[in-house]
Amino acid sequence: MAYQPHETAVPKPAVSLTSSGARELRLDLFRGLALWLIFIDHVSPDLLAWFTIRSYGFSDAAEIFIFISGYTAALVHGRAMLEAGFVIATARILRRVWQIYAAHVLLFAFLVAEVSYIAISLNRPFYAEEMTITDFLNQPGIAMVQALLLRYRPLNMDVLPLYIVLMAGLPLVLPMIRLAANVTLAISVALYAVTLRYDLHLTTYPNGFWSFNPFAWQLLFVLGAWCALGGARRLARFLSSPITLSVSFLYLLAAFFVTLTWYFPQLKYLIPHQLELWIYPIDKTDLDVLRLGHFLALAIIAIRFVPAGWPGLQSRWLWPMILCGQNSLEIFCLGVALSFTGYFILTEISAGLVLHVLAGLCGISIMSAAAWVLSWYKAYVDKRSMRGRCTRP
Template identity: 30%
Template sequence: MNGGRGVANVKHPSGAAPVSSRDWRIDFWRGLAIVFIFWNHSVDNVMSWFTTKYVGLSDSAELFVFLSGFAMASMFVGKFLDRPVMAIPYAFGRAFTLYLHHIAAFVVIATLAVLYREYAGSSVMERDLFIRPFLVATETVLPKLATLGYLPPLLDILPLYIILTLLIGVLFAGFRDRWPFYVAFAAGVWIWARFSGATLSSYPDTRLWTFNPFAWQAVFLAGFATFLARDERWLRDVLAAPATIALSATVVIVGFIAAAPWATLGLYEWRPLRFLTDIADKANASPVRLLHFMAMAHLASLFVRRESRLGRSALGRAMVLIGRKSLPLFVISTVFAAMSHGVFDWFGHGWPVQVAFSLAGALVLVALAYGGEALRTTKRAAPKPAAAPAKPVVAHAEEARPAAAPATPTSPARN
């Protein structure tokens, strides 16, 4: 989410040159991830064919969580490197902000579901979005909602991020900028969760979290550690090596063949690597998915340079602004995705309706991002009120008298 601003003049532990400004590509990819998640979460949406979901073993969830960790690291290093313990109260405050956004999103979505039932006479939103249990058993479900024990569909990413934010605050207080510690912790917890089956449940208890936090912490910490290790010379040499680039390209190609996007056209038999999709478990952050995402991220960092024209294009600028306002716009995009259940029920599931709704929602996100940026710029450029002129100080009568003349032989000074 809105992990923080760029690091200015921060010395990296490897002794590399300081970072001067935030890399626009972080916000660009995060903004694009928000749009893709909106399209993927809109029910049976044809526009999801144009997202990473259909061309590989990973999707926008890895992109969003990884970049959230990366951006969080940039902010933590800039603000808390010299006082790491202060990361803990910040993390608690940030987690509470995320919690409020989560509750607000549920209230809005539940209200829309009830209004749609009253207006259209259809309970499709209440049913598909699992709102009905809250309405019929409020006394039971309300406490679970407040304690993140009731997670309706579409409302599962922010609770994950709440836990990850609290976790990283504690870890940074102990690990600071030593990236190998984060890698070791992430791997250890993931292995423990994999073999113990540890996860969290949601109401009713037979439902599990869509994103197992014990597994997905590895994706978040991978982004966090990547920022900390980004200037290690050996790592840069490895990433620039032709063999590594070829390996990443191979992984992406294999992922494309395994995903078999042509299967959506009915060619189900043409899936020679289907076993890879079978083991690419999203709920438990399968290493197959993370490997595929890291390969895509590697190639993207090579082909989309910091000086690329994409950052100055209309599309690039729009995605960057969405990425800068990632938290509120992610919540709004979640509400839009929930609305798709009612919109497609009312207007039909034809692809023109799906395309129109998807593009309209994306344009609204862009407009809100530009509006937020305009307000921020206006507030920053607003002249500060001039300071009131200082009032003259009136001295006491004795202090206001002229100073005595300097002593002379003929006119001695008074005591």
């Protein structure tokens, strides 16, 4: 009997490339989760934040949002670059950049109007100080120009300017990944390292720096694009390793213990002084290495326990979160606007935990309802467009 070698099991890609027209629902699910967490962190940073990941580790929802944004952008526009060419794909990317920019300007106008009305008409000037719009009230002309240049923005409006800059660089990143994917990722890592070493940054008006340094946060965006265009497939064996999973769990456990010392100072003596000097400060602005490692550990565990084709993706209970992820730009803007409204109401009535939870649930319900309406409208427009094509002679 002839010898037949045993077949070696090849692990499936951690995050698979979808066929044209299909959606990777896991990306929508986790981006929707990130939008919900961002809203909760903003509407009730003191109480409801205990229900978000930032209270149990080094990273938060921002890392999830930026990584998935890089992944989905590369997946959509990378395919367009292959099918329609560089010029058409670049035009589509720039159109998306314009949409994000327009959404940012509209959100800025709405938020400034809302806070200004409360601060002036209701005689609550401390809200203007908290939301950092005092400079706008003092010099509206200059502040508006600086806002259009992305150098001035109220509190909680830092993600969209970062997203705009990263998307604007995508026409350069996509061809580089197609030509030399690993070299592109290495260049991104090098820029991140240089940023940490030499403090590269962008300034804001009237003083200070970008809360999300694009020179550092570009690493997560490029990493997402790299994974979308083949990187995840190349890492499949590594990500499926039990050792990788164990190390990820241990890192999350260590991070959880460190965060406990922030809320229970009596535990601080358990952390060696030299270790404290090494890990602090854990800087969000420049995407500290510990934050990056924490996000990667979360991602490794997430793709292990939520594999492709996971039945829960069809659950009616998760569908609102998925719909929010599928309409991320609109829902993000709505969440920021709702978060200040909720924060103002909760502050004025000195609400307790029950009302904070109720406000969080109401905001998430409004976001989910808006996402459903947007999805219904898009499906309706697509259906009408399809009918129009079929009836043409």
